Amino acid sequence: CLLSIDPGITRVFFGSDFITVTKSEEASWDFLKPEIFAAIMDFYASGKPLFLDSNAAASMDTAIHEDDSEIVAMIKELLETRIRPAVQDDGGDIEYRGFDPDTGIVKLKMQGACSGCPSSSVTLKSGIENMLMHYVPEVRGVEQELDNGDEDTLLNSQMD
Incomplete structure (x- = not known):
């Protein structure tokens, strides 16, 4: 490791x-x-595989489930087909964390190079938020969800 x-x-x-x-x-x-x-x-x-089942694990967060609403399915489809490939080109990834239908907010987590990048909030707001709001009118905004410890990393990288 x-x-x-x-x-x-x-x-x-x-x-x-x-x-x-x-x-x-x-x-x-x-x-x-x-x-x-x-x-x-x-x-x-x-010659060992990096992950035991990398194909299944790669897009578990954007897998569409039968109990997902049509809105959530559209959000996941856009994330998987349009947004994730662009973010991965920059050495990062994005994880879908949820959608609140009452507020219209999509929760996402930036990963990899994007997680500590000071411009990740611009990417999140300008690129991802605009695309989701354009294709899914019910989306009113996008917020980054941070895990424990990510707040310190993000704050330190923004101070540099």
Whole structure:
């Protein structure tokens, strides 16, 4: 595991064709880079799969269930087909966390390179919110949902 290389690595995110590694401010890329590269190459040479069932896990959050409303199904479809590929091109991903029909707010979580990126809130508001509101009139806004610990990472990256 890349996180066991050094306590300076704070987050590792795996995409379909990329890996994003986030380090602490104190850690040095000069030291981490060769260690990370070696760990990736060792794993790649092992031939083991990264995930046991990567196809099923890749889009579980946007899988449409029979109890989803038509609005939620449209939101998930847009996230999976239009928004997620664009975010993944920038080394991140996006996770659907829910829709409140009373307020019209879609809850999303930015992941990978996008989770600590200061421009992620602009991406969320300008790009994602505008697209969802355009195609799904019931959507009135998009909010980022943070897990415990993400608030500190986001605040620190915005202060830099």
